[in-house]
Amino acid sequence: MSSIPAAGPMSALPKLPQDRTVQLEPFNRSEALSLGVELELQLVNTHDYDLAPYAEDMLRLMAQTPLPGSVVPEMTSSMIEISTDICHSAQDVIDQLSPIREALIRNADKLNIAVVGGGTHAFQQWHERRIYDKPRFRELSELYGYLSKQFTIFGQHVHIGCPDADAALLMLHRMSRYIPHFIALSASSPFVQGQDTQFDSARLNSVFAFPLSGRAPFTLSWKEFEAYFAKMTRTGVVRSMKDFYWDIRPKPEFGTIEIRVFDTPLTVERAAALAGYVQSLGAWFLQEQPFMPTEDDYLVYTYNRFQACRFGLDAAYVDPATGEHMPLREHILMTMTRIELQSEAMNASTAIAQLRTDVEASQNDARWLRERQGKERMLAEVVRQAALRFRGAA
DSSP states (O other): OOOOOOOOTTTTSOOOOSSOOOOOOOOOOOOTTOEEEEEEEEEEESSSOOBOOOHHHHHHHHTTSOOSSEEEEOSBTTEEEEEOOOBSSHHHHHHHHHHHHHHHHHHHHHHTEEEEOSSSOSSOOGGGOOBOSOHHHHHHHHHHTHHHHHTOOOEEEEEEEOSSHHHHHHHHHHHHTTHHHHHHHHOOBOEETTEEOSOSBOHHHHHHTSTTEEOOOOOSOHHHHHHHHHHHHHTTSOSSGGGOEESEEEETTTTEEEEEEEEOOSSHHHHHHHHHHHHHHHHHHHHHOOOOOOGGGGGTHHHHHHHHHHHGGGOEEEOTTTOOEEEHHHHHHHHHHHTHHHHHHTTOHHHHHHHHHHHHTTOOHHHHHHHHHHHHOOHHHHHHHHHHHHHTOO
16 A cells, blocks of 8 residues: 655645535434544554554454444554444443454454554654545545644544534533543643653644644534535535534534544543543533533633643643633542532443542553653553553553
């Protein structure tokens, strides 16, 4: 499988019909607070633990085993994405992810490779990556050039069901206040190309480079959002919701919002716990209506987001409503206490208790990776131990 050649500026332009307006599909009905989880995972060889271009082989083997959800290719050939079917609790998530993990491990052993979590590979070189041979990936490579190979980063996406389109936008903007929580709790990308970046989540710096990244426009009306989408498609820049790399975006075909800032955790258990935290927050929003989001929420959004990426659980958090500064760790613990009733009702108490224990100990996956490197002084050994951790063997 060869890399995609560079393209000239005209070939990189989207090929659109004369009338560029694309209709935004209707927002489908879904069960409120239902869950779906996607995980992008690393494929590494087992002699030096660098990334290995085995996605096609892994997909072929995985297709032979009936499993929940799906396993699909991602941008480059050393990564795959697994996803669940519709879930109703964090326990449902782990019940679906566990057999997928076991099949991944079994098939990786056949190929003499390993599967690893984490938001970045610790020492891979982006120029060595191969674009997976799929039309959309080829098109993105033509448009974005080297950024496509640098997008060999690994995230967790959490979908949460919303009762209707307007409720989805309200949920989206309420969740935006908690983006720093999600970043700090999932952070697992301290190393890039062999260097400690001093960020807990360096992965999100790669997302910033894309022109349609960042935050969704502020509107609480689906009709207004449809008008925004129509304007964007008329510019020729956007053809579908997939073209937006926002931190949270609506997914009308699923009837959900999709939160996209999580690094892929090192274990599927932590991925399920994070989904339980999102679901409990969503239940709190629906039941208590704790605040009404406004455009002013975004005055400190980028600052809070940077703090969480850079410092993880040691970050500062600015409350957008009051301007109060506090340690992010304290804001997370305060929020976990506020949503205890909802987490119990959602069967997420155990999951959130695990997260709370880590927050109180200032522990996340980024710290675990740094501690391993501090002891081993060899990033290949850190990746090997992370592969064992994904297996549940470390």
